Amino acid sequence: MTQSRIDTRFAELKEEGRPALVTFVMAGDPDYDTSLDILKSLPSAGADVMEIGMPFSDPMADGPAIQLAGQRALKAGQDMHKTLQMVREFRSGDKDTPIVLMGYYNPIYIYGNEQFLADAREAGVDGLIIVDLPPEADEELCVPAIKLGLNFIRLATPTTDDDRLPQVLHNTSGFVYYVSITGITGAAAPNTTKVAAAVNRIKRSTELPVAVGFGVKSVEQAQVIGEVADGVVVGSALVSEIAANLDGNGETACRAVTNLVSELAVGLRSTKLKKSA
Amino acid sequence: MTEPVEPNSFRAGPDKEGYFGIFGGRYVAETLMPLILDLEQAYNESKEDPEFKAELENLGKHYTGRPSPLYFAEGLTKHLGGAKIYFKRDELNHTGSHKINNCLGQILLARKMGKTRIIAETGAGQHGVATATVAAKFGYPCVVYMGKTDIERQSPNVFRMKLLGAEIVPVTAGAGTLKDAMNEALRDWVTNVEDTYYIIGTAAGPHPYPELVRDFQSVIGQEVREQIMEAEGRLPDMLVAAVGGGSNAIGLFHPFLDDRQVQIVGVEAGGLGLDGEEHCASLSAGKPGVLHGNRTFLLQNDDGQILEGHSISAGLDYPGIGPEHSWLKDTGRVDYVPIMDDEALEAFQLLCKVEGIIPALEPSHALAEVIKRAPKMDKDQIIVMNLCGRGDKDVFTVGKALGFDL
Numbered sequence: 001m002t003q004s005r006i007d008t009r010f011a012e013l014k015e016e017g018r019p020a021l022v023t024f025v026m027a028g029d030p031d032y033d034t035s036l037d038i039l040k041s042l043p044s045a046g047a048d049v050m051e052i053g054m055p056f057s058d059p060m061a062d063g064p065a066i067q068l069a070g071q072r073a074l075k076a077g078q079d080m081h082k083t084l085q086m087v088r089e090f091r092s093g094d095k096d097t098p099i100v101l102m103g104y105y106n107p108i109y110i111y112g113n114e115q116f117l118a119d120a121r122e123a124g125v126d127g128l129i130i131v132d133l134p135p136e137a138d139e140e141l142c143v144p145a146i147k148l149g150l151n152f153i154r155l156a157t158p159t160t161d162d163d164r165l166p167q168v169l170h171n172t173s174g175f176v177y178y179v180s181i182t183g184i185t186g187a188a189a190p191n192t193t194k195v196a197a198a199v200n201r202i203k204r205s206t207e208l209p210v211a212v213g214f215g216v217k218s219v220e221q222a223q224v225i226g227e228v229a230d231g232v233v234v235g236s237a238l239v240s241e242i243a244a245n246l247d248g249n250g251e252t253a254c255r256a257v258t259n260l261v262s263e264l265a266v267g268l269r270s271t272k273l274k275k276s277a
Numbered sequence: 278m279t280e281p282v283e284p285n286s287f288r289a290g291p292d293k294e295g296y297f298g299i300f301g302g303r304y305v306a307e308t309l310m311p312l313i314l315d316l317e318q319a320y321n322e323s324k325e326d327p328e329f330k331a332e333l334e335n336l337g338k339h340y341t342g343r344p345s346p347l348y349f350a351e352g353l354t355k356h357l358g359g360a361k362i363y364f365k366r367d368e369l370n371h372t373g374s375h376k377i378n379n380c381l382g383q384i385l386l387a388r389k390m391g392k393t394r395i396i397a398e399t400g401a402g403q404h405g406v407a408t409a410t411v412a413a414k415f416g417y418p419c420v421v422y423m424g425k426t427d428i429e430r431q432s433p434n435v436f437r438m439k440l441l442g443a444e445i446v447p448v449t450a451g452a453g454t455l456k457d458a459m460n461e462a463l464r465d466w467v468t469n470v471e472d473t474y475y476i477i478g479t480a481a482g483p484h485p486y487p488e489l490v491r492d493f494q495s496v497i498g499q500e501v502r503e504q505i506m507e508a509e510g511r512l513p514d515m516l517v518a519a520v521g522g523g524s525n526a527i528g529l530f531h532p533f534l535d536d537r538q539v540q541i542v543g544v545e546a547g548g549l550g551l552d553g554e555e556h557c558a559s560l561s562a563g564k565p566g567v568l569h570g571n572r573t574f575l576l577q578n579d580d581g582q583i584l585e586g587h588s589i590s591a592g593l594d595y596p597g598i599g600p601e602h603s604w605l606k607d608t609g610r611v612d613y614v615p616i617m618d619d620e621a622l623e624a625f626q627l628l629c630k631v632e633g634i635i636p637a638l639e640p641s642h643a644l645a646e647v648i649k650r651a652p653k654m655d656k657d658q659i660i661v662m663n664l665c666g667r668g669d670k671d672v673f674t675v676g677k678a679l680g681f682d683l
Binding site (some may be wrong): 055056057058059060061063067074079080104105106107108109110111131132133134136137154155156157158159160161164168179181182183184187 | 294302303304305306307308309310311312450451456460463464467468469470471564566567568569570572575577579580581582583
């Protein structure tokens with residue numbers, strides 16, 4: 001496969017010797033225009049890779065912060081067409097920042113798998129994370145996505161044991177997303193010692209970068225995780241900034257998110273990746 | 278979708294990946310996947326294990342009170358003036374519904390797997406009560422997720438669960454009904470995956486749940502086969518059962534699926550009518566999608582967002598349906614029809630008066646369909662309806678709907 005924007009970005013950061021800051025915000029939260037403004041401001045604030053949530057009515061793996069973000073977006077009229085349009089608009093002004101769409105399978109299935117993949121590719125999407133599509137269902141979306149040149153990023157979890165890891169890594173591209181806890185997004189803080197061991201275990205089985213997410217909220221946490229992983233994902237903390245600034249105009253929410261991203265980015269830029277054991 | 282080919286047997290599913298045709302499967306987060314595979318292995322071992330079967334049968338007999346009677350409803354039959362109507366009286370089970378059949382089976386699996394904590398979701402509260410019951414009997418802590426709306430309309434069952442030692446967690450997300458409770462139970466499970474067993478109450482969810490719940494409920498249909506042969510010397514002409522997620526219905530239907538002379542009817546909650554969104558008729562008015570671990574018919578909008586639905590019966594208030602029912606609809610083996618809230622309410626009252634039985638609102642939907650069909654049938658024809666729950670829990674809801682101040 002040709003090198004994707006995700007591959008390129010992680011390769012650049014490896015040269016620099018620092019971990020990627022991977023941001024997550026929900027498309028259309030709190031409304032289309034503000035959400036697009038937030039996306040446009042993230043790269044200059046320090047986001048290296050951007051995950052964009054596709055809102056779903058029943059986000060079974062998400063905690064309250066991201067549940068509410070999805071509800072705000074849906075209430076404001078967000079749907080899959082608008083999410084893809086948002087990527088298109090972003091991409092017209094930024095050719096380099098990798099975009100990963102993250103969400104659940106049903107809205108894609110209803111959009112039509114083939115049509116979705118073609119439209120996502122055309123809009124400038126680089127990768128997909130679909131929470132409820134395990135490797136057992138690869139033929140449905142993962143394999144067709146790879147054929148179109150999209151990365152399919154798999155979640156590995158603390159319950160993914162050595163027997164299962166090869167199956168999870170097979171067909172994974174771009175990076176591996178290590179879920180740092182057994183739980184939902186934005187829940188308890190991960191135990192960094194265990195995370196380090198898990199990341200090293202995964203790295204022994206793959207050349208792909210490993211990003212760690214679920215429960216990373218502060219600069220300090222991000223730095224500790226950034227010492228052992230190739231990327232740190234921050235999501236719930238960012239959408240919580242939106243939730244806390246709904247009273248103001250869109251600019252207030254946008255500024256709150258970019259401020260936090262800047263802090264995280266500054267923190268991570270001073271973090272040097274330890275060579276994995 | 279292409280027209281499905283008629284299978285040689287309707288009883289062979291699911292395949293080893295958990296599919297009934299295109300329906301079913303295992304659409305879950307990676308954290309749960311290893312556990313689902315463990316559960317499948319534990320279930321496959323147990324269903325071949327004579328000791329497991331013997332223990333379950335023994336519990337069924339002495340704890341639940343099986344076999345439940347197959348009762349000839351003479352009063353209703355006379356009243357309607359058509360086919361002979363039999364009720365499979367699973368409402369006489371311990372805990373008041375068919376739900377206990379499944380809970381006993383699953384608690385034995387939980388014990389076999391070494392789990393130490395039980396969680397469940399509940400709509401009407403019947404499954405929650407049955408789960409709290411088996412957790413109490415086997416000495417497990419139990420957490421039941423229940424939508425806030427359902428807690429309000431099913432308060433007797435909420436108190437029952439508390440008496441049985443369960444912790445009730447109100448779910449305020451969404452409309453606060455069964456689907457939201459199931460989301461929250463899944464979130465608990467993914468967080469406490471090491472020690473927790475999730476007793477799903479209906480024949481839905483990721484494989485192997487639809488299969489194992491069906492198997493534990495199939496005792497209903499197996500008993501009916503024997504009992505109707507004893508009573509009438511032949512199989513019935515028609516089976517009727519209410520379908521929410523579909524566990525009581527699949528339990529009755531499954532042993533008869535290959536008896537093509539037996540017509541089978543599943544009754545969905547038509548709520549206030551199929552024109553708007555105030556119903557739960559996922560088979561009659563939904564389309565295939567993926568939710569809660571399986572592909573099945575779902576009530577959803579054009580963007581794949583799941584709708585809340587509505588039914589007067591909290592137990593039918595679910596926007597999905599077990600995947601095997603979706604397949605049985607697609608293959609045409611089972612007819613699925615909607616019954617409206619007001620039809621179910623009338624049926625509820627009729628049964629109280631002509632048979633002295635207060636049914637739950639869920640089987641009242643099945644009963645309303647029987648009331649429509651029986652008069653058009655010959656007097657020597659036989660209908661068996663699953664009277665899957667008793668109505669004590671619903672008297673407040675019915676009272677309110679009829680304008681009584683209880």
